[in-house]
Amino acid sequence: RKLALKKMTLTQQNMALMASEISIMKNSRHPNVVEYIESYLVRDKLWVVMEYMDGGCLTEILDQFETVRLSEAQVAYVCRCTLRALSYIHSLHRIHRDIKSDNILLGADGTVKLADFGYAAQLTQTKQKRTTIVGTPYWMAPEVIRGQNYDTKVDIWSLGIMMMEMAQGEPPYMEFPPLRALFLITTKGIPPLKEQMRWSPDFHSFFNACIDVKVETRPDADTLLAHPFLAQASEPAELIPFIQKAKELQMQDTLE
Secondary structure, eight states: OOOOEHHHHHOTTTTHHHHHHHHHHOOOOTTBBOOEEEEEEEETEEEEEEEOOOOHHHHHHHHTTTTTTHHHHHHHHHHHHHHHHHHEEEEEEEOOOOOSSEEEOOTTTTTTEOOOTTTTEEEEESSOOOOOOOOOOOOOOHHHHTTTTTHHHHHHHHHHHHHHHHHHHSSSSTTOOOHHHHHHHTTOOOOOOOGGGGSSSHHHHHHHHTTTTOOTTSSHHHHHHHHHGGGGOGGGGHHHHHHHHHHHHHHHHHHO
16 A cells, blocks of 8 residues: 655654644544554654555646636535535544645545644633634634634635635735735735636635634534535546646646
8 A cells, every 4th residue: 555654853842743733633534534544753753654645735736727727516526525524623623724725635536635734723621712823824714813712613714715726726815925915814805706707606605605704604614514515516536637637737847
């Protein structure tokens, strides 16, 4: 069996963080979550052995946006797989805190799985919300940027931004430096989709629900799984030509 190996240098500063990541990965078993297998300490390095996803990450397809564009049904399929993973993680009172295309891994057969729990947080009975500012700026929910209490719904916001990535090739405000982008997210909000007419009313409804700035009305993962937009999700196999095409284009870029 082919496996993926992640090697990380252990330091006093990152030891607790890595222990937390491994603990969360170890206890996350779901068809839409990348499988953790084992970890080894080799001198000052930590080797983490994981399931190998031979289709690369979603970003590799989005990097070829001018040539390879996902259909609405494929966007729905990726969203449904991600939401299933989030529903499971949230049921364990965990927040992923870094939902974006880089952390969505693909199998060559079109399977979609969530990876990278480096920023994940465990909520407890006594601590049901967080205030730490973590994540990747462009995908960050307004309540995180403002340093307010937040919960699992920050992952839903990031899913909405990832939808925008799939629709337009990149998240909003990517042309600005991270701090400027954070300022714009909290003051201007998320700009409308560029090609409004390309997407169905169900797409817009789902997208707008994800990026609802009012946390109390932003739906949770289980509610969104029942949304009619996901009913049109494609079959996994329909993603295969896109994965292959993106790999070919990437190879051409490397040779050039």
